Amino acid sequence: MNANGVANLQTKTHLVFIKRCLSLLLVFIMVLSTPFVSKQALAQNQVDNIRVTHQRGTTRVVLDVKDEAKFSYFSLSNPQRLVVDFTGTKDGIDFDRYDLKGPLVKRIRHSTPKSANDMRLVFDLNKKVEARVFSLQATQDFGHRVVVDLKDPNPVPEQVLSTVAAPQRDQDIVIVIDAGHGGADPGSIGPKGTYEKNITLSISKMLEALINNESGLRAVMTRSGDYYISPNDRPDVAIRENADLLVSIHADAFTTPQPRGGSVWVLSKGRADSELGRLLEQTERSSELIGSAANVIEDRDTERYFAETIFNMSMDLSRASSYDISNKVISEMKKVTRMHKKAPQSASLAVLTAPETPSILVEVGFISNPQEEKNLNWREYRQRLANSMFTSIKRYFKVNPPEGTLWAKRLASEPIKHKVARGESLSVIAQRYSVSVKDLKEANNLRSDMVRIGQVLLIPN
Numbered sequence: 001m002n003a004n005g006v007a008n009l010q011t012k013t014h015l016v017f018i019k020r021c022l023s024l025l026l027v028f029i030m031v032l033s034t035p036f037v038s039k040q041a042l043a044q045n046q047v048d049n050i051r052v053t054h055q056r057g058t059t060r061v062v063l064d065v066k067d068e069a070k071f072s073y074f075s076l077s078n079p080q081r082l083v084v085d086f087t088g089t090k091d092g093i094d095f096d097r098y099d100l101k102g103p104l105v106k107r108i109r110h111s112t113p114k115s116a117n118d119m120r121l122v123f124d125l126n127k128k129v130e131a132r133v134f135s136l137q138a139t140q141d142f143g144h145r146v147v148v149d150l151k152d153p154n155p156v157p158e159q160v161l162s163t164v165a166a167p168q169r170d171q172d173i174v175i176v177i178d179a180g181h182g183g184a185d186p187g188s189i190g191p192k193g194t195y196e197k198n199i200t201l202s203i204s205k206m207l208e209a210l211i212n213n214e215s216g217l218r219a220v221m222t223r224s225g226d227y228y229i230s231p232n233d234r235p236d237v238a239i240r241e242n243a244d245l246l247v248s249i250h251a252d253a254f255t256t257p258q259p260r261g262g263s264v265w266v267l268s269k270g271r272a273d274s275e276l277g278r279l280l281e282q283t284e285r286s287s288e289l290i291g292s293a294a295n296v297i298e299d300r301d302t303e304r305y306f307a308e309t310i311f312n313m314s315m316d317l318s319r320a321s322s323y324d325i326s327n328k329v330i331s332e333m334k335k336v337t338r339m340h341k342k343a344p345q346s347a348s349l350a351v352l353t354a355p356e357t358p359s360i361l362v363e364v365g366f367i368s369n370p371q372e373e374k375n376l377n378w379r380e381y382r383q384r385l386a387n388s389m390f391t392s393i394k395r396y397f398k399v400n401p402p403e404g405t406l407w408a409k410r411l412a413s414e415p416i417k418h419k420v421a422r423g424e425s426l427s428v429i430a431q432r433y434s435v436s437v438k439d440l441k442e443a444n445n446l447r448s449d450m451v452r453i454g455q456v457l458l459i460p461n
């Protein structure tokens, strides 16, 4: 071994020493960080809600979770089961409270998880199914979800599905009128004891009569008497009827007698940002609670989920139309009553959630204001309010008639009018509308080719 070799050996010994030190350091770091790792494992996710739908041999279970979920799943047979293990998750709900039975699912229950911080769900099944479990990220309208799809490999054949194209739509423009509250739910009560539910029904019936008297329009009432319907069931009427508009009529109260005037509400994407909006959300929700517990699981919610993207798109479309109609209602209503708000307001209201139907909620005034309570008890005043809503609805649909309706046909066959501008000759105008000069002259009873500025010409079809 020469001097160089000794130096090499020394360097090697140094290297080994440094390596050992590094490994020790690493172990030390790992030991130190262990408490943090276990703390993170303790972080709890939570299941907040569960919904089930059955459709053509498929059962879909949607679990709403607080955060993005970590899970694994496997199937067991004899008896058939699906087991889903959620890591670091607890459930905020009692599954036994929900009726989750269906053609494929016998029962959904908890079972002992592998670790205390986890949650194990067992789906007791009626038969062998194809199972798929996946998670969905939160969107603007929905939170994080875990979806359990159970597919029957041999579904009972459906009744023969019609291949005929969907029937042509109703020639009438369908307007669902929703009289707020009803039955066990009186709504707000005025200082003189006036019930909101009676005021809303009266105005709704007036509006119904006006609409049904107009050719090409048809009204459908969510309730026509004094009985209770949950706010969740009201938009279903619009969905069932393929309605072109839903108008929900209310006359709510405020905590103090001062506020007065009407307002028009559309669905917001999030929670309401005004005090009044939050109050309105609250009163709507409390009347929801009067309804049966079965409404806790909304089928509609899950149906919506099936076509979420389409839902969001049509929702945006409906929102835009709702806003447009609201502005027209405000401009007509302010001829009858003071408006509390000059622009449409938005809040998260169950009644406004029919995805394809523009939906608005009209607050005709504050029943808590003594003067407005008095006004609302006056028939003529209620009639004026109904008239103003009717006029605004007509104004809207005259310009925006849904395709396939009588009003759309009417609009299409309406002759086009042209006001003659400086420098325009008859032949220029004829060319512009692709009609002959002869037809143009005939349609307007013109003897010569002369036209004057400002003259209005009918353009033949």
Ligand SMILES: [Zn+2]
Pocket: 180, 181, 187, 188, 196, 250, 251, 252, 283
């Ligand atoms: Zn109300």
